[in-house]
Amino acid sequence: MSADQQVTVSGSKDEVIISTPKTLTLNGGGSWLKLSESGIEQGTNGDFITKAARYPVPMSAANMQSEPPVFDKTTPDLQPSETDGIMSR
Template sequence: MKNVTVSAEQSLGLFAHKAGAKVIANQGSVEVRAQHSRLEMSADQQFTVTSSKDEITISTPKTLTLNGGGSYLKLSESGIEHGTNGDFITKAARYQVPMAGANMQCEPPVFDKTTLELVPTESNGVMSR
């Protein structure tokens, strides 16, 4: 079997009650998209994002907020805001503050409207394409 495609007109759910669930691509990319709504990921315990050979980029055209224990870092077009009820400690071999502003363009992906092509229920016993 070379390809397996699953599609649903209304909703699709996957649930593992007693053990874990994995999505692994040995050679290609893995894409997870919410094309016209929100994407939520959460964990009861540790949540880890790792790149073993390259960088990690998180971007948004609006506001990015990192919140840890109530201390936060908020990045937006209007500036950078740090907040904490504790100590604010900066550690660096060198600390430079150039007098010119700088920014980086944020190019969010475009999600075009899609249509659903229904597959006949009887496909000569073939369940994938």
């Protein structure tokens, strides 16, 4: 392995840590995962399948401030229509 920048690989019984100061890209078979300070990019030339027991996705829209709509007050008209009291079914 060679790198122009510092790359650290460490591990224990339960974990492997790969660290780099700028960008880490894992690439295999045309699919990739890129981690950097600007975000996470993932891509594939094939299907993208996610398998998980739980997959909570916090939505940014849920945090948006919004006011409930204001409706005009109405008065219902409870007078019978002019059908001579005949009700239709």
